[in-house]
Amino acid sequence: MPSSTHHVVLGNGIAGNHAASVIREREPDSRITIVSAGALLFYNRYDLPNVFRGRQHWVDYLVHPPEYYESRNITLRRKTQVTELDTRTQTLSLAHRETLHYDKLLIATGGHAYIPERLLDYTKLMLGFHNFIVAMQAQKSVRKGGTVIMLGGDVMGIDLARTVIATGHRVILVLDSRTFWPHEVTPSERVKYLQALTNMGVEVQDSGRVERIEMISGTGSARRVFLENGEHIRGDVVMPFYGLVPTVDFLATSGIDMERGILVNPQLQTVRDNIWAAGDVCQIWSAKHNAYRFFYGYRNVKAMGEVAAHNMTGKKATFTSTVSEELVINRDGTLYSPYWEYD
Amino acid sequence: MAYDTDIQISICGSAGDGTIAVGDIFKRAMAHIGYRVIAFDQYPAEIRGFGKCIARTRVATSRVYSMKGYSDVLVSLNDLHAIPHVGEVRNYGALIYDSAPMSAVAEGAHISGHLKPGHIPYALPMREVSELATGANRSRNFVALGFVAGLYQLPQDAFHHAIAAKFESKAAAVTKSALAAFDSGFEAGAASYQFDDVRIDAPRGRKSTHEARMMTGNGAIVQGCLDAGIETFFGYPITPATGIMEHLAVEMPRHGGRLVQTEDEIAAISAAIGAGYAGSRAATATSGPGLSLMTEMMGLGVMAEVPVVIFVSQRGGPSTGLPTKTEQSDLNLAVWGGHGDARRIVLAPTNVEGCRRCAGRAFEIAEQFQVPVIVLVDLYLSNRYETVFLQDENEFLPKNWKPATTPGAGYRRYELTTDGVSPRCIPGEAGGIHTATGLEHDEYGNPSDNSGTHSLMTQKRHEKLQAAIKHPGINFTKRFGDSGKVEVGLLTWGSSFGEALEAMLLAQQEGIRCAAMKVVMLSPFPVRSVLRFYKDCQQILVPELNYTGQFAKLLTSEIALPVTRISHATGAPLDVANLVEAIRRAARKHRRRHNAA
Ligand SMILES: Cc1cc2nc3c(=O)[nH]c(=O)nc-3n(C[C@H](O)[C@H](O)[C@H](O)COP(=O)(O)OP(=O)(O)OC[C@H]3O[C@@H](n4cnc5c(N)ncnc54)[C@H](O)[C@@H]3O)c2cc1C
Numbered sequence: 015m016p017s018s019t020h021h022v023v024l025g026n027g028i029a030g031n032h033a034a035s036v037i038r039e040r041e042p043d044s045r046i047t048i049v050s051a052g053a054l055l056f057y058n059r060y061d062l063p064n065v066f067r068g069r070q071h072w073v074d075y076l077v078h079p080p081e082y083y084e085s086r087n088i089t090l091r092r093k094t095q096v097t098e099l100d101t102r103t104q105t106l107s108l109a110h111r112e113t114l115h116y117d118k119l120l121i122a123t124g125g126h127a128y129i130p131e132r133l134l135d136y137t138k139l140m141l142g143f144h145n146f147i148v149a150m151q152a153q154k155s156v157r158k159g160g161t162v163i164m165l166g167g168d169v170m171g172i173d174l175a176r177t178v179i180a181t182g183h184r185v186i187l188v189l190d191s192r193t194f195w196p197h198e199v200t201p202s203e204r205v206k207y208l209q210a211l212t213n214m215g216v217e218v219q220d221s222g223r224v225e226r227i228e229m230i231s232g233t234g235s236a237r238r239v240f241l242e243n244g245e246h247i248r249g250d251v252v253m254p255f256y257g258l259v260p261t262v263d264f265l266a267t268s269g270i271d272m273e274r275g276i277l278v279n280p281q282l283q284t285v286r287d288n289i290w291a292a293g294d295v296c297q298i299w300s301a302k303h304n305a306y307r308f309f310y311g312y313r314n315v316k317a318m319g320e321v322a323a324h325n326m327t328g329k330k331a332t333f334t335s336t337v338s339e340e341l342v343i344n345r346d347g348t349l350y351s352p353y354w355e356y357d
Numbered sequence: 358m359a360y361d362t363d364i365q366i367s368i369c370g371s372a373g374d375g376t377i378a379v380g381d382i383f384k385r386a387m388a389h390i391g392y393r394v395i396a397f398d399q400y401p402a403e404i405r406g407f408g409k410c411i412a413r414t415r416v417a418t419s420r421v422y423s424m425k426g427y428s429d430v431l432v433s434l435n436d437l438h439a440i441p442h443v444g445e446v447r448n449y450g451a452l453i454y455d456s457a458p459m460s461a462v463a464e465g466a467h468i469s470g471h472l473k474p475g476h477i478p479y480a481l482p483m484r485e486v487s488e489l490a491t492g493a494n495r496s497r498n499f500v501a502l503g504f505v506a507g508l509y510q511l512p513q514d515a516f517h518h519a520i521a522a523k524f525e526s527k528a529a530a531v532t533k534s535a536l537a538a539f540d541s542g543f544e545a546g547a548a549s550y551q552f553d554d555v556r557i558d559a560p561r562g563r564k565s566t567h568e569a570r571m572m573t574g575n576g577a578i579v580q581g582c583l584d585a586g587i588e589t590f591f592g593y594p595i596t597p598a599t600g601i602m603e604h605l606a607v608e609m610p611r612h613g614g615r616l617v618q619t620e621d622e623i624a625a626i627s628a629a630i631g632a633g634y635a636g637s638r639a640a641t642a643t644s645g646p647g648l649s650l651m652t653e654m655m656g657l658g659v660m661a662e663v664p665v666v667i668f669v670s671q672r673g674g675p676s677t678g679l680p681t682k683t684e685q686s687d688l689n690l691a692v693w694g695g696h697g698d699a700r701r702i703v704l705a706p707t708n709v710e711g712c713r714r715c716a717g718r719a720f721e722i723a724e725q726f727q728v729p730v731i732v733l734v735d736l737y738l739s740n741r742y743e744t745v746f747l748q749d750e751n752e753f754l755p756k757n758w759k760p761a762t763t764p765g766a767g768y769r770r771y772e773l774t775t776d777g778v779s780p781r782c783i784p785g786e787a788g789g790i791h792t793a794t795g796l797e798h799d800e801y802g803n804p805s806d807n808s809g810t811h812s813l814m815t816q817k818r819h820e821k822l823q824a825a826i827k828h829p830g831i832n833f834t835k836r837f838g839d840s841g842k843v844e845v846g847l848l849t850w851g852s853s854f855g856e857a858l859e860a861m862l863l864a865q866q867e868g869i870r871c872a873a874m875k876v877v878m879l880s881p882f883p884v885r886s887v888l889r890f891y892k893d894c895q896q897i898l899v900p901e902l903n904y905t906g907q908f909a910k911l912l913t914s915e916i917a918l919p920v921t922r923i924s925h926a927t928g929a930p931l932d933v934a935n936l937v938e939a940i941r942r943a944a945r946k947h948r949r950r951h952n953a954a
Contacts, residue, residue: 037737053478053552073449073551080448080475093456093480094469110456112467147550 019044020035024096025122026050029293032122032319038086040327047089060356063177074145084248101202101286118288118326121276125258125294136227139237140252143174155235155251156183163239163249165224169351171255179215186217186226195257197311197341207341210349221245227252232244260295273297277306280332282322290326292318298333309335312356362558363417365425369442370434371407375498380412386519388744390512390570391560392416396742397424409438417449418561423855426933428557436468448475448629451553453504456480477553486541498531503539503752504872507546509557523746572745574712574738575600578668581716583608585753588637590616591628596680597736598670601642622647626654630784633665636783638720642668652695655729659699661793664723669736673928682928683737691731692880693703700819702730703880707854709743713839717753718831724758726825736854737930769800773813777821822881834886838872845943846894847873850908853901853931869944891918896943898923900931
């Protein structure tokens with residue numbers, strides 16, 4: 015392998031960072047660049063609910079200090095949005111009108127919150143929880159003892175709900191078909207799991223889908239959510255948790271095969287020889303299911319980073335998931351998801 | 358929580374980007390708010406073209422003495438120029454840059470690719486914001502300035518005020534578009550999440566009852582000249598001294614003075630000596646190359662015992678050298694330059710307030726001792742802005758030379774007196790007729806090649822200057838830091854003293870006993886107080902901005918004791934971190950020796 019190989023890792027999340035560190039271990043001399051649209055170093059988003067517990071300095075969430083990148087000679091390009099991939103010239107177009115050449119590319123752009131189409135007009139009236147700034151905004155919006163209205167209720171939302179309740183707030187969860195995403199649950203399991211949510215202190219609202227959202231004037235972020243049955247609920251903030259969609263918009267003209275995510279073989283390779291994908295962005299061929307599948311959760315995503323890094327550096331590795339996809343009810347009657355586990 | 362604000366922000370752009378202009382507004386606004394400000398701009402030597410400009414401003418709640426060796430914030434108005442300075446920014450400091458350049462950039466040409474992992478990026482489409490706010494992209498410098506003010510929650514009013522003042526003489530539309538661009542940038546800054554740890558706390562109540570003003574060293578020299586009642590100035594432009602003449606050209610006519618731009622430096626010094634001879638408070642200003650030309654005529658000033666003040670702002674040399682870079686390499690020329698034993702007085706202020714004081718006192722001293730006085734600064738001090746608190750009342754003495762008590766037939770203009778200073782008459786004074794010449798002369802001024810006369814007159818011209826060391830109203834040496842015996846002493850002069858003092862304060866925080874002394878009078882040399890200081894220090898470091906250690910050599914020739922030279926000739930001020938390291942090394946050496954003993 016020529017030492018001048020430029021490995022570009024697109025995405026500063028778990029998959030991208032783990033891949034970069036493995037590439038560095040295997041190739042001490044190659045050039046490694048991590049590209050990220052965000053401003054921060056890699057930080058632990060799984061821990062973000064802790065902003066409600068008063069951990070409000072972003073540095074406390076860092077996975078690695080700045081020196082980590084310097085000592086490993088990994089270039090980190092932040093605030094660098096990729097707008098296009100040209101596989102013929104092996105270049106990425108960056109939003110600030112620069113191009114970046116790669117020899118080998120790992121796409122690990124993760125996913126972003128899915129908002130059902132009927133609610134798109136209300137996006138501005140909702141607050142996500144996808145990064146540190148928004149997490150801080152959400153926390154600041156909720157009064158002491160105030161109410162968070164959660165829409166949908168995927169595992170990220172339910173995880174957050176645990177902390178919000180534990181810190182003395184109310185959580186009203188407006189149910190949807192995507193509640194418990196990405197776990198697939200049968201109708202009978204759903205009843206059990208909803209009871210577990212109630213045991214956890216979540217106020218479950220099952221009066222139909224959200225019809226519209228209104229701002230309560232003069233209150234900042236306080237909102238009124240109108241449900242299909244005409245009822246409405248009031249909260250300090252409305253947060254959508256309908257699961258994730260892969261971030262692939264910049265690949266529209268790339269010729270990379272996609273369905274919802276990037277389609278890869280079990281070695282995480284795309285249809286292009288020198289392009290791999292890992293993390294929430296990819297759908298991996300599963301012979302068992304005879305279909306391309308998403309594999310979520312910290313352990314899966316990290317393992318994908320590792321597999322991709324090995325394959326990018328000349329080794330043959332294959333991804334297999336070891337993470338259970340089952341929701342569990344704890345002895346105390348509360349809910350537990352294997353996706354909440356991380357190192 | 359109240360803490361000490363001490364941040365440095367650098368704005369880097371290309372000539373034409375308005376870098377220096379917004380840097381100027383930033384420092385004036387911050388001084389207006391009540392911070393102590395010290396600022397230094399760097400700009401290209403070429404008047405036209407796209408050279409690099411950097412406006413660096415240090416803002417603090419307490420007094421600071423030099424620029425910092427690193428910046429807390431770097432604003433890029435031109436990535437090509439700013440990229441080499443990215444390393445200046447500390448970890449968790451901020452980089453603010455344009456996220457939407459006008460045209461495509463080559464790989465590696467955008468600043469975002471050069472940030473260190475510890476830097477906090479703020480990408481702002483400056484050009485687009487400027488276009489939206491003003492209809493043109495020219496004002497992106499104001500967008501950037503506004504962003505800084507918004508991000509750090511600085512009072513918008515102070516900036517509005519400074520912008521309006523800056524464009525006072527321009528069409529109203531200029532101010533309007535600058536304000537619109539500033540406000541848009543401010544809004545963007547205020548809406549940004551501040552990830553960096555740059556804190557700008559509200560300034561504390563100011564101790565001084567005097568008005569705070571932002572001044573450069575050159576500006577302070579002008580103020581000193583005006584306060585001392587300068588009457589005539591002759592000069593020829595040369596960077597970095599030109600600002601003195603430019604400013605005086607505006608001010609002197611208002612104060613009843615006269616200023617003439619002469620055809621060259623020789624004419625300038627000649628005319629100034631002529632005016633001094635005629636009893637006028639007279640001065641000229643130049644830089645190293647000009648001082649070379651003036652040395653012959655300065656000899657005349659010494660020989661004919663004529664008061665005149667020569668302001669010299671040093672730049673990198675020799676020859677045309679580095680016109681826009683700083684250096685302290687004209688000490689030899691100022692103290693010794695020229696033929697014959699032509700001793701004169703040389704003062705070297707160490708900060709902006711000192712520039713005013715030395716300028717004002719220089720006229721008194723020149724008159725009292727009837728000799729040319731050089732006030733020696735350098736580009737770094739000439740162009741550096743500091744907040745100064747000027748006193749209302751003028752402290753400088755009016756003309757007060759030793760008059761001739763009995764002019765008449767026996768009037769001896771060069772009388773050998775006990776203090777060496779002779780009674781002075783100016784042309785036109787009844788009974789004051791005498792010969793003033795460049796030739797050696799007797800007490801009447803008549804040319805004489807008598808060896809005894811030459812010997813006595815040479816002695817007179819030297820000895821009369823010794824008393825200058827005691828001239829009131831100015832500290833010719835001053836000690837800072839720990840009193841009594843110390844491990845490390847820093848002895849230095851001119852602009853370098855600020856860095857030395859900062860380094861000393863940092864070393865003290867590390868538990869090193871150290872002190873620093875500034876030497877303001879270089880000729881005659883204040884041997885006694887320097888010796889006293891020397892004896893208190895286990896080791897003496899002499900940092901300065903030249904290659905040969907000119908001050909260190911002057912020092913060793915005067916006190917005949919060894920010192921450690923820290924000579925630095927890069928065209929840039931001293932680096933405080935390097936100085937601290939040198940102090941640490943010296944302290945370690947001392948401790949090893951001490952322990953071994
Ligand atoms: C608050 C929160 C809590 C979560 N909690 C859980 C949990 O408890 N359990 C669980 O299983 N999952 C959880 N998740 C999901 C989990 O974060 C993801 O599964 C995991 O982070 C995916 O890692 P990744 O490396 O694939 O992508 P990500 O971590 O999403 O990283 C994507 C990276 O790509 C970059 N990027 C995207 N597009 C571009 C572009 N065009 N140009 C440049 N850079 C781009 C982004 O800046 C980012 O750095 C949570 C997510 C959030 C937001």
